[in-house]
Amino acid sequence: MLQSVRSFLNRPIAEEFSFRNHVKLAWQGGLYVFVFTSLLSGSFSHLDRLMMTALVSVGVVGVVLLANVLIPKLVPAFYNEDRWTVGRHIPHVLLVLFLISCSNQLILSLLNVSRPSFGQMYFSVTVIGFFPIMLGVFVAEQRRLKRNLAHAQTLNEFVSQRAETAVTVAATPTVSVIQGQEFVQSSPIVLTSENGKERLSLQPDQLLYIESVGNYVDVHWLNLAQPQKTVLRSTLKEIADTLSNYPQFFRSHRAFLVNLKAVSQTEGNARGYQLTITGAEVKIPVSRSYLEAFDQRMTLPPLIGGPALS
Numbered sequence: 001m002l003q004s005v006r007s008f009l010n011r012p013i014a015e016e017f018s019f020r021n022h023v024k025l026a027w028q029g030g031l032y033v034f035v036f037t038s039l040l041s042g043s044f045s046h047l048d049r050l051m052m053t054a055l056v057s058v059g060v061v062g063v064v065l066l067a068n069v070l071i072p073k074l075v076p077a078f079y080n081e082d083r084w085t086v087g088r089h090i091p092h093v094l095l096v097l098f099l100i101s102c103s104n105q106l107i108l109s110l111l112n113v114s115r116p117s118f119g120q121m122y123f124s125v126t127v128i129g130f131f132p133i134m135l136g137v138f139v140a141e142q143r144r145l146k147r148n149l150a151h152a153q154t155l156n157e158f159v160s161q162r163a164e165t166a167v168t169v170a171a172t173p174t175v176s177v178i179q180g181q182e183f184v185q186s187s188p189i190v191l192t193s194e195n196g197k198e199r200l201s202l203q204p205d206q207l208l209y210i211e212s213v214g215n216y217v218d219v220h221w222l223n224l225a226q227p228q229k230t231v232l233r234s235t236l237k238e239i240a241d242t243l244s245n246y247p248q249f250f251r252s253h254r255a256f257l258v259n260l261k262a263v264s265q266t267e268g269n270a271r272g273y274q275l276t277i278t279g280a281e282v283k284i285p286v287s288r289s290y291l292e293a294f295d296q297r298m299t300l301p302p303l304i305g306g307p308a309l310s
Contacts, residue, residue, distance in 0.1 A: 009087030014141050014270040016288065017081045022068040029129075030061035036128065052111060059103040067096045082253075082271075082287065093133050094126070101125045141270045148268030148291075155266040155273075155298050191219060191242060193233045200230050204246050208280050210257040212236040222279050250297055252286040260297060 034057035041049060071092075072079035078088065101122040108115040115121070189207060191200045202221050211218045217239055219230045240257060243249040248261045258275060265276035266286075273286035273294065286294050 009085065009090075011086045012271065013084055013086055013089060013137060014144050014288065015081060015084045015089065015137070017072060017079065019069065022065055025068065026061045026065040029064045029133075030057040032132065033057045033060045033129075052108075052113065055107055055111070056104055059107050060100055063099045063103045064096060067099050071095070082285070089134075089137065093130060097125050097129050098122060100129070144288075145268070145270040148270065148273060150268070151291075151295060152266045152268035152273055155295070158298050159263055159266065187246075189243065189246065191232060191234070191239060194238075195233070198232055200232065204248060204259070205261060207249075207259050208262050208277050209259060209284055210236065210239055212255040220280060225279070227279050227281075250290075250294065252284060252290050252294060254287065256284050258284050263298075266298075 034053055037053045037056065038050065041053070079092075101118065104125065105115060105118055105121055116124070187204070189202045189204055191202070192198065200219060200221075206221045206223070208220045208222060208227070210220065212235065213231075215233060215235075216231050217234050217236060219232060219239075221228050221230070236251070236255065236257060240249075240251060243257065248259055250258055250260050252258050252273075252275065258277065262277045262279065263275050264278045267274040267276070267283070271285070272288050272291055274283040275286060276283055
């Protein structure tokens with residue numbers, strides 16, 4: 001039983017922390033409170049009650065927006081979109097409901113009308129609001145999951161087509177002639193550390209993915225088909241600038257750059273995608289903010305041009 005509860009609380013859920021989404025949730029919450037309270041108290045037949053309900057609902061909009069925008073800025077480590085779980089979402093919801101109760105008490109006090117004790121208010125607000133909020137989160141999560149699973153299946157068809165195209169291209173390499181001598185065009189990537197003392201020179205197809213780890217980046221690459229890792233003191237932005245002329249590289253996440261040619265499979269989940277990379281053991285995430293750009297890049301013709309990174 002305890003293990004089941006722990007698994008449920010550690011279950012990752014997809015929550016969008018954008019300001020636009022916060023505004024939408026705030027107005028939805030205010031509308032829900034207005035309609036529910038009006039129907040429950042019969043406010044629609046009494047103008048004074050209707051105005052009071054409207055003021056309370058406006059207070060809900062303001063409090064929800066303030067809580068969802070300001071609090072995550074004060075505690076950014078807790079409000080990490082990539083690590084958001086049921087166990088984090090529940091206390092956040094309870095905190096929002098607590099603040100709504102405070103707002104309700106303040107508005108009713110200013111209107112000089114009778115009101116329940118704060119404990120009764122918080123209990124009523126929690127009963128009315130907690131389960132609809134959690135239900136809405138899970139419904140939205142299932143909708144995103146269904147969408148991402150379907151898109152991942154479509155993307156895998158394009159991955160297979162790219163693999164077939166890559167075999168054909170490999171059989172007919174690009175050749176240039178200079179002063180009567182033929183050579184296969186090759187433009188190596190040179191990655192350097194911030195101080196310029198460490199350098200790593202690779203062919204584009206050797207580079208699998210790059211992960212940002214604090215003030216360093218882990219460069220994962222292939223050496224004669226054997227996976228290697230080189231640590232450089234640099235930022236992902238600096239690496240992205242270096243790779244800007246190589247169209248096969250794509251920023252899939254705030255902490256990852258990936259070689260799209262190395263993608264062998266795409267899996268969908270509620271948060272986005274998980275990429276299987278040929279030659280790598282870990283799966284690379286594609287976060288929600290990069291989904292649309294990733295879909296566009298993977299459904300383009302084989303990587304022969306266009307912008308390198310998104």
